[in-house]
Amino acid sequence: xxxIKSSDEHLTINADGSGKEVKIQRDGTEVLATTxxxxxxxxxxxxxxxxxxxxxxxxxINGGFDVWQRGTSFSGVASNAxxxxxxxxxxxxxSLDITKVEGGLQFTSAGTGTTQALIQDIEVxxxxxxxxxxxxxxxxxxxxxxxxxxxIGGGTHVGAMTEVADGVYTFTLAxxxxxxxxxxxxxxxxxxxxxxxxxNNVQLELGSVATDFEHRSYxxxxxxxxxxxxxxxxxxxxxxxxxxHCYALASSSVYSNVKFSTSMRTSPTVAIFNTSxxxxxxxxVSSSSIHGFRVDAIxxxxxxxxxxxxxxxxxxx
Numbered sequence: 001x002x003x004i005k006s007s008d009e010h011l012t013i014n015a016d017g018s019g020k021e022v023k024i025q026r027d028g029t030e031v032l033a034t035t036x037x038x039x040x041x042x043x044x045x046x047x048x049x050x051x052x053x054x055x056x057x058x059x060x061i062n063g064g065f066d067v068w069q070r071g072t073s074f075s076g077v078a079s080n081a082x083x084x085x086x087x088x089x090x091x092x093x094x095s096l097d098i099t100k101v102e103g104g105l106q107f108t109s110a111g112t113g114t115t116q117a118l119i120q121d122i123e124v125x126x127x128x129x130x131x132x133x134x135x136x137x138x139x140x141x142x143x144x145x146x147x148x149x150x151x152i153g154g155g156t157h158v159g160a161m162t163e164v165a166d167g168v169y170t171f172t173l174a175x176x177x178x179x180x181x182x183x184x185x186x187x188x189x190x191x192x193x194x195x196x197x198x199x200n201n202v203q204l205e206l207g208s209v210a211t212d213f214e215h216r217s218y219x220x221x222x223x224x225x226x227x228x229x230x231x232x233x234x235x236x237x238x239x240x241x242x243x244x245h246c247y248a249l250a251s252s253s254v255y256s257n258v259k260f261s262t263s264m265r266t267s268p269t270v271a272i273f274n275t276s277x278x279x280x281x282x283x284x285v286s287s288s289s290i291h292g293f294r295v296d297a298i299x300x301x302x303x304x305x306x307x308x309x310x311x312x313x314x315x316x317x
Contacts, residue, residue, distance in 0.1 A: 058214040059122055060187070061086045061224045063136075063202035065105040069231040072100035076110075082316060085225035090188065091116045103139065104200025109191045116191065118199075121152060121184035121317040123265070128206065129178060134161070134169045134187060135210035136202040141166040143195040148188040149173075151181035152317070158185065168210045184317045226262045228317070233274055233310025241274065243308040248279040248299035259292040260313065266290060268315035279305025288313070 022034045067085040074083045076095045082088045083098045084105055093114035099106045109116045138144060147169045149158040161171040173185070187204060191197050201213040216224075233240040244256035270285045270293045277283065280297040287294045297307045 056214070057203075057205045057211070058216075059126060059204040060120060060202050061122075062221055063213070064215065064221070065100065065200060066218055067222050067225045068100050069225065069229060074098045082229070085222075086120055086228060087118060088120075088316070089116060089118055094193070101198060103198045104137070106196065106198045107191065108196040109193050114193060116193075117148075117188045118191075119186055119188045120202075121186050122204070123317065124151075124178060124181045124184055127173060127178065127185045129173055129175055130206050131170065131172045131208055132204060133207055133210045134171075134202075134204050135213075136167045136189070137200045137213075138167055139198040140195075143191055143197040145190045145192045148190065150186040150188065151177045152184045152186050153182035156181070165210070170208055223262055226260070227265050228315055230260060230262075230264070230268075230313045231311075241308045241310055242295075243306055244283075244295070244297075245304070245306045246280065246297075247303070248297075248305045249302050250299050252299040253296055254280065254299065255286065255294055255296040257292055257294050258311070260290075264290045264313060264315040265317070266315045268293075268313040270311055270313045272309040272311045274310045275307065276309075277305065277307040279303050280307050283307045283309055285311075290315075 062085045065084050069085055070082060075097050077083060077089055077098055078095050079091045080088055089096050094110045094116055096116050097108040107118060134147060147161055149161060149171055151158055156177055158173055158177045159171045161169045163169050203213050242258055246254040248254060267289050270288045272285060275282055279299060279301050281300050283295050283297040285293055286296045
């Protein structure tokens, strides 16, 4: 037995629990249907001001291209070179020119007959099984040749991606795809050769519908990026430099420990630069972990001295 009640502001529908569907249509198009197992919704879920209300949903980090710890302009980027945080590229020849612009990330592919791709690798434990939607904004969607998803490690192509609209693709991640990967799931956006394209708001989410892009604060996005890469300082002396004061003896060893701003994915490769010293020789990294690293220096003469430096720490997938 089903009942329908209406008033000036509300419509109430009670189903009898028999598993029969209740459907709601708008101008002849179905927008909602209930079944014995749940609710199917066509279109985005939003509240009265048009903004989606939900928790963390975007598995892409830095999908708005806000964080650029390595710089903001790159020419002739070859395979496996990072630029915007968490974003790298693949190429079977040729290269990409990549620049931070007001509308997001601008990239130009080069090299006749070659393929370049803008990619992000997502840790496999962060990707639950199920159906997914990948979406992004572009100034010219016709410049995008294809979008793909791979499981890294086994190199297995993850199902067929279906383009359902400009910049919107759906696919299903099955258990076989996830277990084949020992490292990550790779999202790969492939432009046509020779075209310049600006993309932004890249989002990977569970479900078959592309919802509004999840904007995160710069501080939160930076912290997510720093799990994979951290940089302290620029080129030249600045106030971000680490400094260790010491009393040095000729040929003696002194050291200091540095704690990362956030724990990293794995023990990173640490490089120090912009070094300057007094009473000690050039400092060097002697060990590192996911939490920090140790810098040693050997005394060059006796007396009160110091060594200072900037650093990068790389734990990308």
